[in-house]
Amino acid sequence: MDEEALRELAEERLRALAGPDAALREDQWAAIRALVLERRRALVVQRTGWGKSAVYFIATALLRELGEGPTVIVSPLLALMRNQVAAAANADVHAATINSANPEEWNDVEERMASGEVDVLLVSPERLNNPDFRDTILPELTQSAGLLVVDEAHCISDWGHDFRPDYRRLRTLLTELPEGVPVLATTATANDRVVADVSEQLGVGGEFTDPQETLVLRGTLDRESLRLGVLRLPTAQARLGWLAGQLKELPGSGIIYTLTVAAAHEITSYLREQGYEVAAYSGRTDPAEREQAEADLLNNRVKALVATSALGMGFDKPDLGFVVHVGAPSSPIAYYQQIGRAGRGVQRAEVLLLPGPEDREIWSYFASLAFPPEPTVRAVLDALTEHGKLSTAALEPHVELGRNRLEMVLKVLDVDGAVQRVKGGWEATGEPWHYDAERYRRIEVERQAEQQAMLDYQATTSCRMEFLRRQLDDPHAEPCGRCDNCTGSGYSAEVDEQAVQQAQERLQRPGVDIAPRKMWPSGMSALGVEVSGKLPADEQTTTGRAVGRLTDIGWGNRLRELLATGAPDQELPDDLFQAAIKVLAAWEWERRPVGVVALGSRTRPKLVRSLAERIAGIGRLPLLGEVLTNPNTTPNRATNSAQRVASLWRQFKLDDELAGALSGLDGPVLLMDDYADTGWTATVVGRMLRQAGAPEVLPFTLASTS
Structure with missing residues (x-):
């Protein structure tokens, strides 16, 4: 098919997609021409609404008419996938998705792919390293693909505003594509640094070893509306x-x-x-x-x-x-x-x-969740090397990382070749790994800028x-x-x-729920704590309450000021006392509390004691005592559930007076604390109170972090 005929066919497809008056922009045609006629790699950086999806849907239709295989689109969001499946249908392009929200459809999609019914397969970047998908579907898909599309390509780059480790796996995929398979990357948000980075990564593999081989089409980013x-x-x-x-x-x-x-x-x-x-x-x-x-x-x-x-x-x-x-x-x-x-x-x-x-x-706060320091990352590698294959949950007790950050670290190590995801978890590859401190420092400087x-x-x-x-x-x-x-x-x-x-009345309306923990973290025995599985019903706390969240735009500002690191310990301020009363008054408990217990605090003892004392006084409830902190332990602000529970397990104890007061109670006790973060403090201490005789434990805090 000559170029003139191909362009006319492309224009027809665009009219079917966008309406009878639509006409291809010159850069749209340049991208389609590069992909279909020249089988090149192209990066299209154009404003939102410019028509980037039209490029890959039209290119797909033309390549399919030329007998090429289906297009694979790596797309980051489910909303994006749903919109694209609908848009593809307008261009008479049959699209399907494989993502975390539709596992029941995967077998059907695979069968339709095999029979040639699917023109476009949209996959999330996370799917690229799912063991089943990676080992059974991806190799065949890679060999048969007619076009690879990387949507929202700034996610590939460390410098993009929405960097995702899973996207870096595309480098591996690109090296495995047969020569002559065109590649298109699109984004609306890429500055010079991101463009250079993505262009370089698209130039990996096949005959395109020089980044200059990537065709970059970049237009004005003005939005006249x-x-x-x-x-x-x-x-x-x-x-x-x-x-x-x-x-x-x-x-x-x-x-x-x-x-x-x-x-x-x-x-x-x-x-x-x-x-x-x-x-x-x-x-x-x-x-x-x-x-x-x-x-x-x-x-x-x-x-x-x-x-x-x-x-x-x-x-x-x-x-x-x-x-x-x-x-x-x-x-x-x-x-x-x-x-x-x-x-x-x-x-x-x-x-x-x-x-x-x-x-x-x-x-x-969000900046604090960046890539962790080298010793923490090395601990992940050491644990996998020592213990062999571990699931993410089983790995947690061996490292001081929360679940989300641990998963991010594993993804980065996976892309870097130091670990690999396998059925049932992760394992170390034994390959040498370098902690790129300079790169992480540059990224942090860029974020501050x-x-x-x-x-x-x-x-x-x-x-x-x-x-x-x-x-x-x-x-x-x-x-x-x-x-x-x-x-x-x-x-x-x-x-x-x-x-x-x-608005002030709404923002100052106190009260948020604190959901109880019902399952112990995995791997606690490795940390010397012999609990596992579901918490017995007679050891659980009831859903608790907090005055507000630290992230609220109402009470959040007041609570952040009170609980900030370095803020002086003080008696409970009157405004928060009144807010606490409102929360307690609105609490629709099945049985009214019969006593108050203070949770011992190393950092804010005056605040927590005054909270317990004033609430006990206003509610005409006995102050049963205070859960003591063990002076022989050092608090550990562990960042995952297993490490947190292990630290808390040894931090608290009940004296004989409090234990005696709990024995024989015929109603719930209020457990007072300054704030709830992970929920594990109330869980561990609540279990102690239940075992000592409290029929029910109702956690109450001034603040919640979530």
């Missing part, structure tokens, strides 16, 4: 009050982004009380609920989704009318990616940032869109003429006093 603005409001309640007053004025339906899960739920509850149809959306939302929420937004059944960054890449609603951020992301690049959800198919969309003073603390740039974005008096485009090294960056700074106009900071008062 977006009206950017920043509005500084003095308090959290002012920001919520402003939302309540202005949300109905914002065009169509949209997204309200928050930095934490807690904030998403707080804002959702408040806006619902104000009469708005909104829904919360986060990585903790049940998959079925997430899918329903996406559908509700797509079909304008809600005014907004109040979402964390879990609603990001790939969510495609062309008529999305606004994006509001309550709290600033830590990177201008991440911010650009999120606001790119708006205004794809409308002439005007509102984009507004409502920054808060707590933003920097939240950035700092990004945070400062985000503060500079808020403060700039110049064009906001130009600022973001320069952060992405857009060579075409220029003033947009549309943002609040360019036009000299923006949203008013005036907020209805009644709305502020209602």
Whole structure:
């Protein structure tokens, strides 16, 4: 097929995909031509809504007509996959997915792949190293693929705003592709450093050993429909009050982004009380609920989704009318990616940032979860070398890493060839491994620069869109003429006093649940603690309560101040005493408590004792005593459940007076502490109280971390 005929066929496919008036952009055709005629590798960096998916769907259709195998698309999010399956159908391209949400469909998808019914297979990057998929499906798929697509390719790069270790496995996949199989990478958010990094990685393997062999097609990142603005409001309640007053004025339906899960739920509850149809959306939302929420937004059944960054890449609603951020992301690049959800198919969309003073603390928290220091990582390798194959849960007792960070470390070590994932867990390969301290240091420096740039974005008096485009090294960056700074106009900071008062009442409404632990961590016997499996019912605590979460935008600020590292130990402040009373008054317990127990604290003994004493006094309950800390133990802020339980196991004891007071009680006891983090302290101490005779233990804290 000659080039002219191929382009006409491509134009026909585009019209089927995007409508009768659609025409290929020159860069779209350049990418399709490179993939189909020249079988090259290409990186397309274009703004959200430009039509990157059209490139790979059209290229797939043309390659299939030429007798090539199916396209494999590595895609990071389920929302992205769902949208792409639907979009592919419009181009008469049959797509299917294999991901964590549809295991019941895997066999059917594999059979359809084998019979040639599937033109496009979308897989998550995590699937690439699933042992069954990697060993049985991937080799055949690699040999038969007609095109490999890496969507949201900035995830490959350490410098991308959403780096994912699983994406680095693509380097291995690229080396195994037969020569002549074209590769396409796409992203809307890549600066010069990310472009160079991704280009280099795409140049691995086959005949493309020179990074220059990768065709880079990079266009302007301006979004003509977006009206950017920043509005500084003095308090959290002012920001919520402003939302309540202005949300109905914002065009169509949209997204309200928050930095934490807690904030998403707080804002959702408040806006619902104000009469708005909104829904919360986060990585903790049940998959079925997430899918329903996406559908509700797509079909304008809600005014907004109040979402964390879990609603990001790939969510495609062309008529999305606004994006509001309550709290600033830590990177201008991440911010650009999120606001790119708006205004794809409308002439005007509102984009507004409502920054808060707590933003920097939240950035700092997430930064603390970065790649751990070398001794910690070496401990993971040593444990696998010494004990052989271990599951992630069985590995936890041997290392001081929480589950999420441990999984990240294992993925990085896997990509680096030091460990490999096998059925039933992980094992060391014996290959030498180098801790790249310099790379991790450079990444940390870059992250700090990004945070400062985000503060500079808020403060700039110049064009906001130009600022973001320069952060992405857009060579075409220029003033947009549309943002609040360019036009000299923006949203008013005036907020209805009644709305502020209602917001304050909602934010100051105390009380969150503390879910009890019901299973002991795996591998406790290796740490000298002989417990396993499910906690017996007569050793469990009941669901507890806290005044608020440290991540709340209401009580969170007050609690962070009180419980900050280095903050002085003090008597319980009156405002928190009154909040505690409200939580206890609203607690619908089956049986009223008959006594109060203080949980001994090394860091805030005065705070915890005064909490227990004042609650006992106001509730006319006996203060039964205090769980003592063992002076012969050293507290260990272990970062995973097994290590945490082992540390706590030896930290506490009951004196004879408290044990005697618990014996023969005919009702629950309140267990008072300053804050709950993992829940294991209340679990271990609650077990002690139950064994001493307490019929029921009700944990109560001032704060919860989740």
